[in-house]
Amino acid sequence: MLIERIERVLQASLQEAVHPETPPRLGQALVHAVMPGGARIRPQLAMAVSLACGDDDPALSEGYAAALELMHCASLVHDDLPCFDNAALRRGRPSVHQQFGERLAVLAGDALIVMAFRAVIRSKARQPHRLAEVLGFLESAVGPSMGIVAGQAWECEPRAQIQVYQRLKTGALFSAATMGGAACAGRDPRAWQVLGEALGEAYQVADDIRDVLMDAQQLGKPGQQDAALDRPSAARELGLEGAVVYFDELIGRAIEGIPVCRGAVRLRNLVLREAQRLLPFHDRPIGMAATDLPLTVS
Amino acid sequence: MLIERIERVLQASLQEAVHPETPPRLGQALVHAVMPGGARIRPQLAMAVSLACGDDDPALSEGYAAALELMHCASLVHDDLPCFDNAALRRGRPSVHQQFGERLAVLAGDALIVMAFRAVIRSKARQPHRLAEVLGFLESAVGPSMGIVAGQAWECEPRAQIQVYQRLKTGALFSAATMGGAACAGRDPRAWQVLGEALGEAYQVADDIRDVLMDAQQLGKPGQQDAALDRPSAARELGLEGAVVYFDELIGRAIEGIPVCRGAVRLRNLVLREAQRLLPFHDRPIGMAATDLPLTVS
Numbered sequence: 001m002l003i004e005r006i007e008r009v010l011q012a013s014l015q016e017a018v019h020p021e022t023p024p025r026l027g028q029a030l031v032h033a034v035m036p037g038g039a040r041i042r043p044q045l046a047m048a049v050s051l052a053c054g055d056d057d058p059a060l061s062e063g064y065a066a067a068l069e070l071m072h073c074a075s076l077v078h079d080d081l082p083c084f085d086n087a088a089l090r091r092g093r094p095s096v097h098q099q100f101g102e103r104l105a106v107l108a109g110d111a112l113i114v115m116a117f118r119a120v121i122r123s124k125a126r127q128p129h130r131l132a133e134v135l136g137f138l139e140s141a142v143g144p145s146m147g148i149v150a151g152q153a154w155e156c157e158p159r160a161q162i163q164v165y166q167r168l169k170t171g172a173l174f175s176a177a178t179m180g181g182a183a184c185a186g187r188d189p190r191a192w193q194v195l196g197e198a199l200g201e202a203y204q205v206a207d208d209i210r211d212v213l214m215d216a217q218q219l220g221k222p223g224q225q226d227a228a229l230d231r232p233s234a235a236r237e238l239g240l241e242g243a244v245v246y247f248d249e250l251i252g253r254a255i256e257g258i259p260v261c262r263g264a265v266r267l268r269n270l271v272l273r274e275a276q277r278l279l280p281f282h283d284r285p286i287g288m289a290a291t292d293l294p295l296t297v298s
Numbered sequence: 299m300l301i302e303r304i305e306r307v308l309q310a311s312l313q314e315a316v317h318p319e320t321p322p323r324l325g326q327a328l329v330h331a332v333m334p335g336g337a338r339i340r341p342q343l344a345m346a347v348s349l350a351c352g353d354d355d356p357a358l359s360e361g362y363a364a365a366l367e368l369m370h371c372a373s374l375v376h377d378d379l380p381c382f383d384n385a386a387l388r389r390g391r392p393s394v395h396q397q398f399g400e401r402l403a404v405l406a407g408d409a410l411i412v413m414a415f416r417a418v419i420r421s422k423a424r425q426p427h428r429l430a431e432v433l434g435f436l437e438s439a440v441g442p443s444m445g446i447v448a449g450q451a452w453e454c455e456p457r458a459q460i461q462v463y464q465r466l467k468t469g470a471l472f473s474a475a476t477m478g479g480a481a482c483a484g485r486d487p488r489a490w491q492v493l494g495e496a497l498g499e500a501y502q503v504a505d506d507i508r509d510v511l512m513d514a515q516q517l518g519k520p521g522q523q524d525a526a527l528d529r530p531s532a533a534r535e536l537g538l539e540g541a542v543v544y545f546d547e548l549i550g551r552a553i554e555g556i557p558v559c560r561g562a563v564r565l566r567n568l569v570l571r572e573a574q575r576l577l578p579f580h581d582r583p584i585g586m587a588a589t590d591l592p593l594t595v596s
Contacts, residue, residue, distance in 0.1 A: 016443075019443055021444070021448075022443040022448060023455050025451070026454070078404055078408065084401055101454070103381045103382055103453075104451065107376075107442075107447050107454070109404075110447050111442035113408060114437050114445070117437050121434055122430075122434065128427055132426060135419045135433075136419055139412050139415050139416045140416075143315065143416065144321075144409035144413065145316070150321055152405055153321035156402050
């Protein structure tokens with residue numbers, strides 16, 4: 001199963017980082033930030049694309065998948081800080097700063113960024129010439145002009161375009177998942193851009209909808225935060241119904257964006273399963289029901 | 299001149315990161331964090347070692363030198379945060395959080411870590427097989443078990459050994475400068491370990507001494523912070539005189555640690571010039587006077 005391979009490489013990354021010489025509380029904060037995880041959708045997506053592309057360098061694609069998840073965890077830890085969302089809850093448990101204090105939350109986020117690069121750098125890739133390309137997708141997806149950091153920084157500007165904000169804050173890592181996943185297997189990444197972009201935007205739209213509809217217990221983190229923090233949100237911009245219609249459009253676009261390949265069915269299943277998981281209370285249009293398809297992603 | 303090459307690559311890194319699509323205030327915070335700089339000792343050391351080793355891949359050694367300085371700047375921005383040192387001053391100007399707020403200081407630090415990796419990844423190294431080794435020195439020097447993050451995290455533990463703390467907090471990046479500088483030129487890094495370790499520790503000891511002796515105007519940052527924040531400090535542990543003796547010992551060890559090579563005189567000058575700059579009020583023992591030697595580092 002994909003998810004088990006992913007948990008295994010994440011576990012290995014943590015074991016390398018957290019050993020007897022690591023400051024103990026930092027080590028605990030790192031484990032807390034990564035385990036137990038959420039849906040691990042970014043690494044699943046990257047590995048599903050690598051597999052669809054032949055996956056001829058599994059050490060590289062596994063390291064890259066772990067790196068995406070570690071970057072995602074880093075962004076959650078820093079986003080939850082008192083100066084940003086000041087969120088006491090994450091995945092139904094205390095956030096890192098709530099449990100370990102603000103200083104260790106800053107440091108854990110920094111460490112997770114470094115560990116993400118390390119997961120690729122030390123992956124023992126069979127194809128060392130692919131390393132720079134794959135690392136390029138990683139750094140660009142989190143960097144200050146086109147990545148997560150840029151997305152988060154738009155929250156600190158007096159004015160931000162919602163599409164730009166969402167593309168950077170969530171979409172960048174999804175595009176990096178599909179395009180970088182292809183690059184790990186030596187394939188042309190451009191064919192995989194649409195899938196990543198559409199799914200990333202859908203994910204952010206779903207997050208906006210869930211923020212309005214669900215309470216803290218269902219979300220595992222505080223709800224109604226977009227309005228409270230005056231953040232850009234599709235649900236606030238398009239209305240709840242409009243946002244749901246837009247979400248379905250994006251899921252459709254993602255599925256159409258899957259290139260013809262032997263892994264296409266697996267990828268379609270993954271997208272539909274995610275759509276169902278993200279908005280479970282919403283009936284998919286006919287032909288998009290996840291239950292029509294086998295659910296296992298091996 | 300070395301320093302001019304370094305300023306040029308740092309400028310190029312900033313220009314790549316700060317363009318019309320970058321959130322404007324984040325862009326300003328990044329420029330503020332990097333320019334104008336301090337002594338740029340880490341990148342100077344790395345490039346001096348690369349040159350001493352033949353520097354057959356200047357794009358890689360320049361990118362690596364820039365990366366070390368960007369990592370150093372990242373650590374300063376995060377160390378100055380209210381939850382750590384809460385320093386309003388840095389290099390004689392407002393610190394990043396003082397000028398741009400805490401949120402942009404967290405993000406600028408994150409961005410600088412990513413930009414550091416980018417500087418190496420995108421360096422168009424002629425020798426791509428060296429990339430993983432050089433990146434390995436970089437990530438290890440900042441990571442959670444043996445790098446800057448670990449050093450800073452020891453401040454959050456109830457008990458820390460001062461040598462471990464200093465080796466990690468400052469020494470790690472100095473060792474990475476000398477060893478990684480050699481790796482950029484395809485040479486065995488191990489011969490360069492002693493120089494980096496000794497100079498790094500000397501640098502931290504000098505910092506501890508200066509913290510006691512100098513005021514905020516001379517330092518360009520708040521003084522007497524180690525006592526105020528109850529931080530491990532050589533001056534507190536060994537007494538002021540003992541710390542100065544230990545500093546001289548470390549400078550001697552650094553100089554003896556320079557391997558026999560055609561760049562040895564340049565490196566010796568660099569070390570002595572730094573010793574003089576770090577503790578200007580202190581007479582070096584005979585035979586260690588920086589003024590005996592030509593001062594230019596070309």
